Amino acid sequence: MTIDVWAQITTERMAREPWLATLNRWIGREEGTRPTVASTLEAMDQAGVDVALLAAWHGPQGPLISNEEVAAQIDAAPTRFRGLASVDLRDPMQAVRDIRRLADGKRFVGVRIVPWLWDLPPNDRRYYPVYAACIEAGVPFCTQIGHTGPLKRSETGRLIPYLEDVLLDFPELVVVGGHVGFPWLDELVTLTIKFPNFHVDTSAYTLRRLPPAFVDYMKGIGAKRVMFGTNWPMIAPAKSLEHIDSLGLSDATRTAFLSGNARRVFKL
Numbered sequence: 001m002t003i004d005v006w007a008q009i010t011t012e013r014m015a016r017e018p019w020l021a022t023l024n025r026w027i028g029r030e031e032g033t034r035p036t037v038a039s040t041l042e043a044m045d046q047a048g049v050d051v052a053l054l055a056a057w058h059g060p061q062g063p064l065i066s067n068e069e070v071a072a073q074i075d076a077a078p079t080r081f082r083g084l085a086s087v088d089l090r091d092p093m094q095a096v097r098d099i100r101r102l103a104d105g106k107r108f109v110g111v112r113i114v115p116w117l118w119d120l121p122p123n124d125r126r127y128y129p130v131y132a133a134c135i136e137a138g139v140p141f142c143t144q145i146g147h148t149g150p151l152k153r154s155e156t157g158r159l160i161p162y163l164e165d166v167l168l169d170f171p172e173l174v175v176v177g178g179h180v181g182f183p184w185l186d187e188l189v190t191l192t193i194k195f196p197n198f199h200v201d202t203s204a205y206t207l208r209r210l211p212p213a214f215v216d217y218m219k220g221i222g223a224k225r226v227m228f229g230t231n232w233p234m235i236a237p238a239k240s241l242e243h244i245d246s247l248g249l250s251d252a253t254r255t256a257f258l259s260g261n262a263r264r265v266f267k268l
Contacts, residue, residue, distance in 0.1 A: 001259040003268065004044070004052040004237060006142075006178050006203030006229030009035050009073055014057060014064035019150035035233040037076045044080065047237030050259075051268065053109065055142075056086035059117040067102055074107050082268070083108040084142055089118060092129040099133040109266045110134075110176070112142040115156035122156075123165035131170045140199075140265055145177035146184060149204065159187040167195045174265060178229060179204040185213045192221055199265055203229030208243035215247055223253045227262045 014020060015034055035043075044052055054073050057064040063086070070083045085102045087095035102108045111134050115122055122143055134141045145163065147154040156162070159181060167175065174197045181188040181200060191198045200222065202210060210218075218226045230240045249257065262268065 001051075001263075002047070002049045002228065002237075002241075003259045003262040004049050004230050004232065005176065005201050005227045005262050005266070006055065007040070007052040007232040008055045008057065008065055009037065009040055009069075010233060011065050011069065017064065019152055033233075037073055040232065041077055041080060043232065043236050043238070047241050049237045051080060051082060052232070053082050053084050053266070055084040055112045057112075057114065057117070058086040058088055059114075060090070062088075067098065067108075071102075071107070078107075082266070084110045084112040086112055087130060089113065089120065089124075089126040089130070092126065096129050096133045099130065099137055099139075103134070103137040103139045105137070105139055105267055108139070109268065110140040110142050112178075114144050115162075116144065116148040116150070116152040116154070119153060119156065121158070121162035123162045123169075127166070128169075131166065131173050134174075135170065135172045138267075140174040140176050142176045142178060144179050145188070145200065146179050146181040149179075157181075157184075159184050159191055163198075164191060164194075167191065167198060171195075171197070173197060175199065176201060176227070176265065179231070180210065180214055182211055182214070185211065185217065188214075189217060189221065192217075192225055199225045199227060199261065201227040201229035202240075203231040204234065206235060206240050206243065207247060210247070218247070218257065219249065219253060224256060224261060226257055227265070228258050 056067045056070045074081045085108045087098050146157045176199045178201050
């Protein structure tokens, strides 16, 4: 089984965001092309991906992919999709209500907030009701770590002190940091040693482009913490996976990476 823990079916209003245009140019993706449920399933089938976690996106400008749109995507293929809800940090009580309403652990299996979109590091007070609600619902909090690909500040993706503060304040919170965490890989190792509820995914990287230090981490202390992700539609699953054999993973580590860790963390 293969599980993609970071994907989204982008909307037209998200496609109009200037930062997405810069990202498209960086990765060589043709602008104006948007995924659909059908094209997403086709891409998953080509790569042998069984389940994808589709994320809602909410930022200061409002919902770029709404929770309701993700719910409709799940309805279209309920055996292939699960959802990650998103919330408005400026309205903490509504954020808590939304998590309580949506995060049932079956259809919506987590909550994702992208710090660079808000220009707020994860130890900002506006996140803290969200963390409490995630713990209450029994679902992971998903975020981005490492540098920011779009033309936005990267500082919000630093693990220490920002994410470390959160893990210290909420020891029960399960956190999944997306996008590898480069260039702060030493901080990634430190948080893995220190916090048993901290995990990471490889989204936004083809496996061929993973930093050598991260591959070593996958084979060692990170073997039970790293999950596969694509950042679809920015990277297609088949493109991401095509060099998996070159990583030299053991059978057990490969299984944990492709599905086992995600099944455990997201209770799939």
